[in-house]
Amino acid sequence: MSNAKALPLLERQPAPESAVPCCPPLTERPLTAEEAERTAGMFKALGDPVRLRLFSLVASHEGGEACVCDISDVGVSQPTVSHHLKKLREAGLLTSERRGTWVYYRVEPSVVAAMGQMLKIAG
Template identity: 70%
Template sequence: MSNSRVGLPPVEPEAAPCCPPLASAELSEADAARTAAMFKALGDPVRLRLFSKVASHPGGEACVCDIQDVGVSQPTVSHHLKKLREAGLLSSERRGTWVYYRVEPAALAGLARLLDLDR
């Protein structure tokens, strides 16, 4: 069986947050909009739990079958995972009947850089 991507294509380098730390420079309008979309996606408790489950899963990726136990229905889990993908925080790959998710390292690194107030 071949692997096929589902959802949006991976975050392109220019789409990843590349902002300087908040305390060192003003955000551009584009960087602010892109970063706000990521924070908005993480602002929901179910999405934050799903993101955490993927990020902390052994091997750096998780099957939807392993992370769907967050107290909501399966269609709702799919909706929240889609929002995290659309924000560029997760990527996904279909393998057989299951979809595997992994954190987009560039997005996570960009958010960490943005919040680094020690610079």
């Protein structure tokens, strides 16, 4: 038996505050060590092909959210899918919400927008 705390019927898991990128575009100024550390965690999470595929499946899913039951066919076992989704959530890239027995994932738009802004090259 697990010692894990039972989740309520409906529980939203927000992105961790520490994962929110705070950084200006790379062309504006050099990153501080702290900014680089925080942002690298997000890119590291996306650096795994299975995680990138899961992230893409959630991002492109109709309605902007996907049930784990709809995205688990990525060539790895269900426990591995759950592990990868947890890593994406911990990196601040996804939020999750439990509805009954299923967990629904949504891309954290503010984090993704900030990452895109950071990579934007001034023209």
